[in-house]
Amino acid sequence: MPKIEQCDRCLFYSRSVHVICSIHPYGVEGNECLDFRENPNLQAEDRELWAPQGYSWYGDELVSHAPPRYTPEQQLELLDTHPFFTGICPQCGHKFDRDNLPRVHWDCPSCGWMDDTIH
Numbered sequence: 001m002p003k004i005e006q007c008d009r010c011l012f013y014s015r016s017v018h019v020i021c022s023i024h025p026y027g028v029e030g031n032e033c034l035d036f037r038e039n040p041n042l043q044a045e046d047r048e049l050w051a052p053q054g055y056s057w058y059g060d061e062l063v064s065h066a067p068p069r070y071t072p073e074q075q076l077e078l079l080d081t082h083p084f085f086t087g088i089c090p091q092c093g094h095k096f097d098r099d100n101l102p103r104v105h106w107d108c109p110s111c112g113w114m115d116d117t118i119h
């Protein structure tokens with residue numbers, strides 16, 4: 001009787017070619033062993049897949065933990081309020097000159113509102 005799939009993760013598995021485990025030296029019938037005890041040490045090792053800092057594995061995919069720069073809500077708010085999209089200062093309502101729009105920094109010449117969103 002060969003070892004079953006569970007044996008690799010089992011506390012009792014002997015890792016010997018001659019004896020399968022201390023409880024069932026010749027293996028068990030079927031695909032499941034009633035005496036299977038998950039080996040906690042082995043499991044921890046399996047889980048420790050190396051990944052770059054800030055990343056971890058989800059299945060085969062390396063996923064970043066870093067939060068996106070803006071949440072969807074913040075992005076929507078940006079679309080609603082930023083003068084780049086509205087042409088109006090969010091603080092004082094100053095209307096930017098549409099014929100002479102700033103290209104990078106939308107600092108308000110009227111109230112001094114500082115554009116710190118897009119650099």
Ligand SMILES: [Zn+2]
Binds near residue numbers: 091108112
């Ligand atoms: Zn302003």
